[in-house]
Amino acid sequence: MEKKEMLYEGKAKKIFRTDNPGLYWVEYKDDATAFNGLKKGTISGKGELNNRISAYFFRLLKQNGIENHFVEEKSAREMVVKSLQIIPVEVVVRNVAAGSLAKRLGLEEGTLLSSTVVEYYYKSDELGDPLINEDHIRALNLAAPEQLAHIREIALQVNDVLRAHLAERNLDLIDFKLEFGLHDGELLLGDEISPDTCRFWDKNTREKLDKDRFRRDLGDVEEAYREVYRRLTGR
Numbered sequence: 001m002e003k004k005e006m007l008y009e010g011k012a013k014k015i016f017r018t019d020n021p022g023l024y025w026v027e028y029k030d031d032a033t034a035f036n037g038l039k040k041g042t043i044s045g046k047g048e049l050n051n052r053i054s055a056y057f058f059r060l061l062k063q064n065g066i067e068n069h070f071v072e073e074k075s076a077r078e079m080v081v082k083s084l085q086i087i088p089v090e091v092v093v094r095n096v097a098a099g100s101l102a103k104r105l106g107l108e109e110g111t112l113l114s115s116t117v118v119e120y121y122y123k124s125d126e127l128g129d130p131l132i133n134e135d136h137i138r139a140l141n142l143a144a145p146e147q148l149a150h151i152r153e154i155a156l157q158v159n160d161v162l163r164a165h166l167a168e169r170n171l172d173l174i175d176f177k178l179e180f181g182l183h184d185g186e187l188l189l190g191d192e193i194s195p196d197t198c199r200f201w202d203k204n205t206r207e208k209l210d211k212d213r214f215r216r217d218l219g220d221v222e223e224a225y226r227e228v229y230r231r232l233t234g235r
């Protein structure tokens, strides 16, 4: 398979065409942004760690019957994925109050939620990814009702698989963001699953091992990402 021209450059990844129209080549960057692009920086080693961690999680999900876009790793920071027409909705799953939810509802960060919360955000840089509900998604034709029901079901399954797997590695899955798309009409989980898009806290110390170290200037950002990789793979 051949890597062809770049189709799109995002904040954390570049997407290239390949000689197979059904496959994209993804390159994970060390660049980091937060607060809708207002904060910018570089985290050395992040591209490789996020590529490896995402590949690990996508394989784990596949083994647990959750289909996704991952095909194969190509290098330390590159993977090949199935091409998706992305649905412009970010799906956030939350087990513990943190970040924007803690702020919006006046909850202390770290409060265990009595039941899992699924939220939807409209993917729009101009609007700053506003929170939307299922009616908005239907009214704006962002996804069909049966697609949305499927998305919610997959998101909750991903939560069950990841939460249990991470718990065995002494990590709490606080919350995470997923994106979905269509490949030949089939709904598939896409994007990435990494410390950029999830909150992981050490079970005992509650130390943050994710992008909040960058967002909040807590230091040791690369070390935190490396620690997640080490707990997953032992490497």
Ligand code: UDP
Pocket (backbone or CB within 6 Å): 092, 098, 099, 100, 101, 129, 175, 176, 177, 196, 197, 198, 199, 211
């Ligand atoms: N998240 C993400 N991309 C975004 C916004 C959020 O990956 O554009 C992830 C974030 O890393 C966290 C979860 O979604 O794991 C919930 O984020 P939250 O709404 O609390 O937003 P934040 O506090 O990051 O502004």
